Ligand code: SF4
């Protein structure tokens with residue numbers, strides 16, 4: 178057993194980004210790498226009500242939040258997701274992390290209109306983990322590649338430029354080829370200037386079964402943080418609201434010690450990077466932010 182030195186504390190510099198675990202751990206899919214093991218039956222975290230979201234949006238304005246993120250589970254399972262996003266666009270830019278499989282055209286018509294009328298942008302990230310059914314479906318489930326791609330094209334047809342997010346479920350050496358294949362596939366299907374974000378796999382939840390968890394030595398310590406730009410870590414500028422309180426980040430909601438309080442105000446303190454997942458954030462940085470621009474060369 179390795180003796181760990183005390184975990185380094187990371188201060189919340191500013192609460193710039195606020196996340197909402199809007200559908201808790203409920204998802205229509207059961208991906209084998211899901212780091213919080215979401216599924217149609219995982220009720221560990223439930224839906225946030227529209228009133229809860231509104232209350233947090235008001236509180237967040239007072240605290241200087243600049244940007245909002247919606248995740249789950251699958252956010253579009255929430256019966257009030259469209260009104261929630263329309264309301265959010267009164268407060269700031271919003272991004273939704275979706276699997277793209279349950280969209281309706283009428284929702285996208287309403288959201289496109291709301292974005293046109295808003296000062297702020299509305300972004301969508303669609304998770305697809307391979308450039309073909311053969312590479313994606315073993316991880317995300319049978320038929321999910323075609324269903325997600327129909328979602329991508331729907332977004333494009335309604336004037337959005339979705340960010341395709343893919344977890345790195347391939348060997349490092351294959352990265353360039355995988356990215357090229359992704360871009361070629363998206364262009365062939367009509368998304369001419371695709372945005373692609375490759376994410377490291379978090380070895381938590383269902384992913385432990387698919388591959389393995391973290392080793393004992395995979396921790397962040399004080400020495401590693403010397404000279405490190407902590408703004409690369411989402412816990413330095415974000416918090417996430419769930420139906421069970423406010424947590425430090427979207428990655429650790431399964432860890433009871435990551436719950437920081439009932440309200441945003443109570444969740445503004447520092448957090449010790451004591452979890453192995455922090456090591457992945459440390460190695461890869463900014464894993465939850467949007468890519469800064471459109472185009473193939475800015476993605477990975
Ligand atoms: S990875 Fe995303 S789409 Fe897949 S089960 Fe988890 S929340 Fe659902």
Ligand code: SF4
Pocket residue numbers: 410411412413425426427428429448450452454455456458459
């Ligand atoms: S998992 Fe990442 S974002 Fe969450 S507390 Fe650790 S370093 Fe911060």
